[in-house]
Amino acid sequence: MDPSIKLYSNCGDRLTNPAKYRRLVGRLIYLTHTRPDIAYSVGHLSQFLAAPPDMHYQAALRVVRYLKNELGKGLFFSSQNDTKVKGFSDSHWGSCIDTRRSVTGFCFFIGKSLVSWKRKTQKTMSRSSAKVEYRH
Structure with a gap:
């Protein structure tokens, strides 16, 4: 987009x-x-x-x-992968123009292979970006 x-x-x-x-x-x-x-x-x-x-x-x-x-x-799942697990998350505070709710997302990797991910609009409104991270 x-x-x-x-x-x-x-x-x-x-x-x-x-x-x-x-x-x-x-x-x-x-x-x-x-x-x-x-x-x-x-x-x-x-x-x-x-x-x-x-x-x-x-x-x-x-x-x-x-x-x-x-x-x-x-x-892509490589046959030669290490077993290190890495996770990343992020929140976009107040990103929905209609509801002013925050969008949160995360992803997890085993080695270089993505194994889990999610994007979610939070149910409650936060008044600061710190509260968004805390609710995640």
Whole structure:
């Protein structure tokens, strides 16, 4: 997704056929099982399935173009891996324009292989970035 564009519920005109958008996002959700690089974008796009604006459909098509140009990316499990476990997490405080809720994500690696990841919009609103990290 283009990081300079902020998507929210009232940005642009409503789609005349939202089923087309829902089908596309559903297929992208299925792809996130093997393509964690699109998980954040697809998770963000899936928040607007009820009444998606046209800008959201354009953003979803941008994800499809990215996938088309990056066919070789995805999960890779090497046979020659060490057993070091590494984990990373991050929170984006107040990133949802509509609800002002924070987005938290994490990923875990065994060696160089990604084995677990998640992106979640927190249920409660935090008033500072320190509280976001604490709730994670």
